[in-house]
Amino acid sequence: MQYTKAKSLFDGATVLHELAPLRVAGLTRCAGGDLAALLVPTDGGPADRGARLHVFDPEDTVLLSTEHTVRWTVHYRERSHGHSGCTSIELSAPYVVRGHWPYKTPHMVVTRLVEHHRTIVAVPVSFADLPGPGATREVTPEGGKVFYRRLNGGPGVLRTGDDVRSHLTHMQNVHDGEHRRQMRLPVHDPEISRCQLCVLHPYELTVLRVTVAESNYDIAVEDLPDCAYALGPEAAYRRVTGRPVAQPPRSAPRQSQADVLSFSSERH
Structure with a gap:
């Protein structure tokens, strides 16, 4: 579980709202600055069945019931030792991975760079x-x-x-x-x-x-995310699920639930 601000919600996030896990299926900003989120059940049914519209203040604290994390480990050995090797601790920031000392030490050879995906789902x-x-x-x-x-x-x-x-x-x-x-x-x-x-x-x-579901992938250093710091909730979700980064919610007048349902279907 991971707490975040409502202003950081994104399409596809799963929140624990009133003790029910609900998926964010649409987002739009209201005229007054509030964030209107279309919340749908997570059981894979029709998007309009059980859908509810909830308006958040951007500074409201929400609980993500599904949390994604991305970490990396660097495997390396001394150039003069063909079989023995070491593995770094899990690293969370891409710039730390790129600058990890085995990449910059002449007598060290990096044998593998492994990306670790972890998905944690908490339901009542x-x-x-x-x-x-x-x-x-x-x-x-x-x-x-x-x-x-x-x-x-x-x-x-x-x-x-x-x-x-x-x-x-x-x-x-x-x-x-x-x-x-x-x-x-x-x-x-x-x-x-x-x-x-x-x-x-x-x-x-x-x-x-x-x-807790975990998976590991061998990657090249060039495949690291183009950012310096640890991936936030949305970036980690996109990385784990393989989805592109979404554009920020557009500004719009305060809308009814029917409007947001229409808005959601347009985007999907």
């Missing part, structure tokens, strides 16, 4: 849909990693459904023993009362199922 999961007791750690059909975590706070990685239940039960026990109130777990209903000593905001105990 109900307590009832967690893997049953004793279930082993999940993997995706493609071999990707699967784990669980809370929306905010708590351990960064809960490996199994049992780990989630154990963590929430511990919170319940601490709450009952120290705060002497009743708190229902899990919490998915935004109207349920909460203990403010245990949670800071209504969605904090929401459980997320996180999948």
Whole structure:
């Protein structure tokens, strides 16, 4: 998951809006400077089914439920040693890759430049849909990693459904023993009362199922992105999905949902 400003949203971004993962299918700027985003379900259905128009202030903070990252590693060896070699740590900035010391040292030979793509998808999961007791750690059909975590706070990685239940039960026990109130777990209903000593905001105990997909590609140094610093959310999305960089949203008067649906269909 990755927080960003609404002004940095882009077509194709997936946001966690009101605990639902929604894809940005159209963007336009309103006359007053607000950003109108057409949000559609991520299940691949028709773009107009379940579509909703949401107007963001450009400075609003939004949560990307799908995060893409791009990193590089440089593999090198000493020119006098034909078989032994070393690998750099993962580098995030293209200018650091281009200037990495093996490229500039006469007695070193760069044998490979590897680009690493990582896609992290976090979606809310109900307590009832967690893997049953004793279930082993999940993997995706493609071999990707699967784990669980809370929306905010708590351990960064809960490996199994049992780990989630154990963590929430511990919170319940601490709450009952120290705060002497009743708190229902899990919490998915935004109207349920909460203990403010245990949670800071209504969605904090929401459980997320996180999948991590990774892929690696050998590239030439000339294939690096034409930029100096680490790729931001949009640039990383375009790099991973192979899509061209989109033009900035055009300025337009405040529009209705029908207008934005039309605007989206024109662009796609």
